[in-house]
Amino acid sequence: MLIGLLVLLLFQFVGELFVLAVGVPVPGPVVGMVLLLGCLILKGEVPDYLRLPSEALLKHLALLFVPAGVGLMVHFKLLQADWLAILVALIVSTALTIVITGLILNRSAKKLHQMSGEG
Incomplete structure (x- = not known):
């Protein structure tokens, strides 16, 4: 260990x-x-x-994650000033991550299906 x-x-x-x-x-x-x-x-x-x-x-x-959360609260004023930009960045990056992950999974599943000889 x-x-x-x-x-x-x-x-x-x-x-x-x-x-x-x-x-x-x-x-x-x-x-x-x-x-x-x-x-x-x-x-x-x-x-x-x-x-x-x-x-x-x-x-x-x-x-x-507790220290990171505490660190966010230390910079609360900065977060408060830029909350909209932070929110947009979080939503867009999350949506892109979901879409890209789905595309990769779809492409991988198709290749796996073709390799197994079923397609």
């Missing part, structure tokens, strides 16, 4: 270093998780030492 947490933190750290070195406007932990995903795809499986702590963290995922 401890080794898995260390691996997760190591990838987060590498992601932070990458963002600092390259200057991309993406959070370091996101870059780290993409790098971890790439390594896991190359490996072809998720090792138990990484799967177990990941599942433990996912069980408490809602708790990890």
Whole structure:
């Protein structure tokens, strides 16, 4: 369990270093998780030492959103001033995500159907 947490933190750290070195406007932990995903795809499986702590963290995922919620309340005046733009951005991005996910799922299902020889 401890080794898995260390691996997760190591990838987060590498992601932070990458963002600092390259200057991309993406959070370091996101870059780290993409790098971890790439390594896991190359490996072809998720090792138990990484799967177990990941599942433990996912069980408490809602708790990890509390600091972000508190951070939003710290900047309440800024949010209050730009609420309409934020609301529009949330609605548009959610709608685009749903549409794009549906299109990808539809295309994947068609290809899977063709590959199985039923189409």
